[in-house]
Amino acid sequence: MFKDVNYIFHLACKQISSSGLEPNIHLRVNAESTLNILEYIRHNKLPDLKRFIYTGSTSIYGSSVKLPVNENDRPDVLSNYAATKLLGENYTSMYCRNYDIPVSVVRYSNVYGYGQSPRNPYAGVLGKFIHNALIGETLKIFGDGEQTRDYTFISDAVDATILAAVHPRAYGDVFNIGTTVETSVKKLVKIIAEIIDTVKYEHVPERDIDNIRRRSIDISKIHKNLGWAPRFGIERGIKETIEWYRTTL
DSSP states (O other), X not given: OOTTOOEEEEOOOOOGXXXXXXXXHHIIIIIIHHHHHHHHHHHHTOTTOOEEEEEEEGGGGOSOSSSSBOTTSOOOOOSHHHHHXXXXXXXXXXXXXXXXXXEEXXXXXXXXXXXXXXXXXXXXXXXXXXXXXXXXXXXXXXXTSOOEEOOEXXXXXXXXXXXXXXXXXXXXXXXXXXXXXXXXXXXXXXXXXXXXTTOOEEEEOOOSSOOOOOOOBOOHHHHHHHOOOOOOOHHHHHHHHHHHHHHHO
16 A cells, blocks of 8 residues: 555544534544554555654644643643544554654644635635635624634645654654744734725624634744744735635635
8 A cells, every 4th residue: 555655644634623523433534544554554564664744733732821832731632633633643653662663743733725625614714714705705703703823824834744754853753833823813804804805704603612712832843853934924824825716716
């Protein structure tokens, strides 16, 4: 299956919005699939494999009081999604220690940008907002809109992931990928409205999942060890994403 493969990027997962409805499927897709791949690598001794890269999630930090959160902070698992992503990450790190499988782990924080289909019912908030703004639909803000996240542009996430795959200092280690910048949902709407002047929005009741008030991610470790830093701020990233949606969809 992985003959002559040098790098395995394991990105497959079920998204957080459905995790409360399908816990067993999330376990199979997010954790058991990871274990199956690692077991295959272990028993087939792939001589050309240089790195197995597991893509984790900063959702494992939950409602951390200390911000920005770093890789050594204790997980605070609040959803089936976070639980299964952390389990997959633990399998990956354990197989590196016990069976000398070359691995790296990256924890993504709210990735957005090119290539996110609005037809996906579990698309991220920025993908939904931009698509709806372009077609004249009302943007739905859950709660008061003051909740924050650390939004990472897709190009930055890809660059960091590839660097974690090839850099010798990333072997067997875990890295946050984010920006350290908190951005509220209301700020997202404001930025979009400055580019698309027909934006309409309304407030709707909060969801019963991922109700975390604030989050920002400490990226000093990946910057110090691998030399990576994000190139896209939220304004530039949203502008690039809007242009992609306008020309591509």
